[in-house]
Amino acid sequence: MRDVAEATNLSVATVSRHINGSIKLPRDTMERIDSAIQRLNYRPNPHARSLSLGRTESIGVVIPDIANPFFARLAAAVERAAAAYGLGVMLCATLNQKERELDYLQRLARNHVDGLIFVTNRVDDGEVARAINAAKAVVVMDEDVDGTTASKIFADNERGGALAARHLIAAGHRRMAYLGGAASLMSTRERLRGFQSAIDEAGLDPALTAGFFGSYTIAHGLEAARAMLDAPEPPTAVFAASDEIALGVLTVCRDRGIRIGRDLSLVAFDDVGPLDLFDPPLTAIRQDVDSMGWQSVVRMLDAIKGEDHQAAPQRVPVELIVRASVGPPVR
Amino acid sequence: MRDVAEATNLSVATVSRHINGSIKLPRDTMERIDSAIQRLNYRPNPHARSLSLGRTESIGVVIPDIANPFFARLAAAVERAAAAYGLGVMLCATLNQKERELDYLQRLARNHVDGLIFVTNRVDDGEVARAINAAKAVVVMDEDVDGTTASKIFADNERGGALAARHLIAAGHRRMAYLGGAASLMSTRERLRGFQSAIDEAGLDPALTAGFFGSYTIAHGLEAARAMLDAPEPPTAVFAASDEIALGVLTVCRDRGIRIGRDLSLVAFDDVGPLDLFDPPLTAIRQDVDSMGWQSVVRMLDAIKGEDHQAAPQRVPVELIVRASVGPPVR
DNA sequence: CTGAAAGCGCTTACAG
DNA sequence: CTGAAAGCGCTTACAG
Numbered sequence: 001m002r003d004v005a006e007a008t009n010l011s012v013a014t015v016s017r018h019i020n021g022s023i024k025l026p027r028d029t030m031e032r033i034d035s036a037i038q039r040l041n042y043r044p045n046p047h048a049r050s051l052s053l054g055r056t057e058s059i060g061v062v063i064p065d066i067a068n069p070f071f072a073r074l075a076a077a078v079e080r081a082a083a084a085y086g087l088g089v090m091l092c093a094t095l096n097q098k099e100r101e102l103d104y105l106q107r108l109a110r111n112h113v114d115g116l117i118f119v120t121n122r123v124d125d126g127e128v129a130r131a132i133n134a135a136k137a138v139v140v141m142d143e144d145v146d147g148t149t150a151s152k153i154f155a156d157n158e159r160g161g162a163l164a165a166r167h168l169i170a171a172g173h174r175r176m177a178y179l180g181g182a183a184s185l186m187s188t189r190e191r192l193r194g195f196q197s198a199i200d201e202a203g204l205d206p207a208l209t210a211g212f213f214g215s216y217t218i219a220h221g222l223e224a225a226r227a228m229l230d231a232p233e234p235p236t237a238v239f240a241a242s243d244e245i246a247l248g249v250l251t252v253c254r255d256r257g258i259r260i261g262r263d264l265s266l267v268a269f270d271d272v273g274p275l276d277l278f279d280p281p282l283t284a285i286r287q288d289v290d291s292m293g294w295q296s297v298v299r300m301l302d303a304i305k306g307e308d309h310q311a312a313p314q315r316v317p318v319e320l321i322v323r324a325s326v327g328p329p330v331r
Numbered sequence: 332m333r334d335v336a337e338a339t340n341l342s343v344a345t346v347s348r349h350i351n352g353s354i355k356l357p358r359d360t361m362e363r364i365d366s367a368i369q370r371l372n373y374r375p376n377p378h379a380r381s382l383s384l385g386r387t388e389s390i391g392v393v394i395p396d397i398a399n400p401f402f403a404r405l406a407a408a409v410e411r412a413a414a415a416y417g418l419g420v421m422l423c424a425t426l427n428q429k430e431r432e433l434d435y436l437q438r439l440a441r442n443h444v445d446g447l448i449f450v451t452n453r454v455d456d457g458e459v460a461r462a463i464n465a466a467k468a469v470v471v472m473d474e475d476v477d478g479t480t481a482s483k484i485f486a487d488n489e490r491g492g493a494l495a496a497r498h499l500i501a502a503g504h505r506r507m508a509y510l511g512g513a514a515s516l517m518s519t520r521e522r523l524r525g526f527q528s529a530i531d532e533a534g535l536d537p538a539l540t541a542g543f544f545g546s547y548t549i550a551h552g553l554e555a556a557r558a559m560l561d562a563p564e565p566p567t568a569v570f571a572a573s574d575e576i577a578l579g580v581l582t583v584c585r586d587r588g589i590r591i592g593r594d595l596s597l598v599a600f601d602d603v604g605p606l607d608l609f610d611p612p613l614t615a616i617r618q619d620v621d622s623m624g625w626q627s628v629v630r631m632l633d634a635i636k637g638e639d640h641q642a643a644p645q646r647v648p649v650e651l652i653v654r655a656s657v658g659p660p661v662r
Numbered sequence: 663c664t665g666a667a668a669g670c671g672c673t674t675a676c677a678g
Numbered sequence: 679c680t681g682a683a684a685g686c687g688c689t690t691a692c693a694g
Binding site: 385 | 679681682688
């Protein structure tokens with residue numbers, strides 16, 4: 001910048017102000033500066049700017065695993081929204097480990113980025129919550145971290161559970177299974193609550209629905225599917241609380257010759273994989289990932305500006321996508 | 332840091348040196364500093380450090396689209412490797428637009444990050460190549476950018492094509508189709524070359540294999556599949572140069588009642604989606620995404636250190652994963 | 663309208 | 679072994 005100043009016989013102050021648009025210069029002065037910038041191929045140093053300004057014009061997104069399609073799409077949505085607001089995105093994969101969550105919270109909360117969009121998949125023991133509350137601008141997305149005062153963006157899990165149950169009940173199912181993630185995870189609990197409320201609403205016996213809890217993984221889907229099918233009275237329909245769990249169910253059924261949609265009905269949750277290409281195409285509750293990503297950035301901007309965030313978590317609507325994995329109950 | 336220095340009656344220089352491990356202090360001095368850091372909850376400001384040092388301890392990864400499973404897994408692999416080396420990762424999605432590629436190259440090449448791992452999916456007209464050559468440490472991965480002198484990591488595309496062709500030929504196919512991405516893309520050309528070389532090798536008539544070029548997308552898969560099936564003499568087998576293209580083929584076939592693996596054989600390329608759960612499970616050439624991501628970071632570190640990179644692109648092996656989408660030819 | 667100067671928070675060559 | 683001081687490249691309150 002000094003070179004530009006010297007080349008134009010101006011001070012760095014003037015050059016700086018012009019670059020940042022905080023001043024309106026006579027046309028020819030402007031042109032002189034611009035051409036010097038071109039000629040010298042000058043690029044501002046963002047770290048000097050950050051150091052001086054105390055902000056970085058970038059945000060961090062902390063996510064369990066980018067290779068998981070759901071989180072990948074979430075990260076993509078955040079990135080797109082951030083780019084639209086001129087913000088860079090620092091990507092942090094925690095592999096769902098507490099240590100890494102805390103590490104990023106520390107490294108990033110302090111100066112490295114202006115704010116953090118935080119997505120976890122674990123149950124916190126309070127330590128992460130403390131770190132989040134100590135950080136400046138954090139938006140908690142997708143899964144709650146208990147005891148945090150941050151802005152929050154969640155799917156309407158409860159309604160999703162209810163939509164799934166109503167669809168299954170309408171097809172005639174009574175004996176059902178719910179395959180959730182960790183039992184203490186907000187999303188798992190809410191999806192279950194919605195599911196049960198629809199059962200109540202229909203006047204059915206809630207005791208006929210069994211719950212299997214573990215994690216939002218294919219591995220848990222495999223395990224839970226086996227346990228469920230090996231029970232003395234197996235269900236005629238299952239609601240998998242994530243795409244991944246549904247994939248596990250699909251695999252077990254294929255191995256055992258159980259035809260989904262005929263011998264067993266299945267509704268998934270997330271709808272980010274190409275579920276329409278599976279065998280059979282899977283009916284699912286779809287999360288609006290793009291909207292969640294976008295809104296998290298908007299909330300983040302508010303938080304950075306120090307606007308007092310709304311107290312209540314924002315709920316993003318979900319939708320039932322009917323395909324071919326639900327049929328009437330057999331047996 | 333000044334607070335820590337004052338609290339310990341040392342100079343900031345000493346504190347700085349201790350924090351960076353560039354000095355060995357008497358035990359009690361060390362403890363004094365450490366406890367002051369604790370007490371004052373001191374965290375170093377990375378921007379000041381970057382400004383002073385001229386490097387940032389973070390790298391950028393430029394990728395067409397994180398929501399695409401292949402790129403998502405690539406980004407995840409890069410992130411994991413980078414974290415292992417203590418590097419942060421700045422994520423940049425270009426949506427495969429030249430403007431955004433150049434933008435990131437400029438914004439990042441100059442100081443924002445120490446280096447860039449660059450993945451594109453477009454054919455460059457020379458402008459991006461110039462920007463890459465002007466930047467400091469760039470590693471080009473997955474797809475070539477013509478005319479760049481950067482380190483390069485590619486899959487062994489040619490061998491992948493050959494493996495696919497041999498598998499199909501062994502099943503008895505003679506009339507085949509190759510569904511590629513853009514005809515001028517290195518990966519598309521190489522996969523085709525490998526495919527053709529295996530045909531030659533088997534002494535078969537190369538004219539029996541038709542090529543359909545477009546992009547690595549579901550949309551192109553749909554279009555190409557229709558064109559191919561509507562031809563006067565449709566092929567009995569197809570090699571799709573990406574998972575996405577294969578998904579397009581799958582969709583068209585399902586709509587038309589064509590049974591993959593029976594009426595038409597299919598081999599995909601990438602193998603990052605849950606291809607084993609599709610209908611039928613798809614045979615594919617698998618890219619070793621983890622290895623590519625890891626090696627790109629290693630190369631990047633070399634480039635940052637200024638070590639002269641190897642001239643030749645590094646080739647990462649591919650593998651044929653046999654599932655159920657290939658059978659003998661019909662008709 | 664424009665500039666000199668202080669300050670952002672580090673690192674490190676140079677002295678002692 | 680330790681420190682004073684310059685410097686990294688910006689921004690902006692304060693003067694003029």
